[in-house]
Amino acid sequence: MAARPWARARGDLQLGLGALVVTVLSLSLTPGDSALTLFGWELPPLCLSRIVLDRECFGCGMTRSFTYMGHLDLDGAWRLHKLGPLLYLLVAAQIPYRAWRVARALRSGGAPPPPAVS
Secondary structure (H helix, E strand, O other): OOHHHHHHHHHHHHHHHHHHHHHHHHHOOEEEOOOOEOEEOOOOOOOOOHHHHOOOOOOHHHHHHHHHHOOOOOHHHHHOOOOOOHHHHHHHHHHHHHHHHHHHHHHHHOOOOOOOOO
């Protein structure tokens, strides 16, 4: 019966790790109005609409907005995408919340199950 709490915690763990990756990337990337750079290397555009149709989609600017938020530049984040700051805060809030849920689930039921043998 020890697998049940771990199974419940697995989804929370995955969401928390995903939020952590997004937050760390927002701190690692250098924001700019037209492109992102990583340690001096300019990254290609991530938007398929911009690449294929040469048009901005409703989400264009969100990644750059997240990087501005990671660098604590609320004005830059707001300028690039109005929902960026709010969504960034929601993603960042997932880290402590999911960690708390994982800890609570594991405390109530035990250790993770042993790895499956093939």
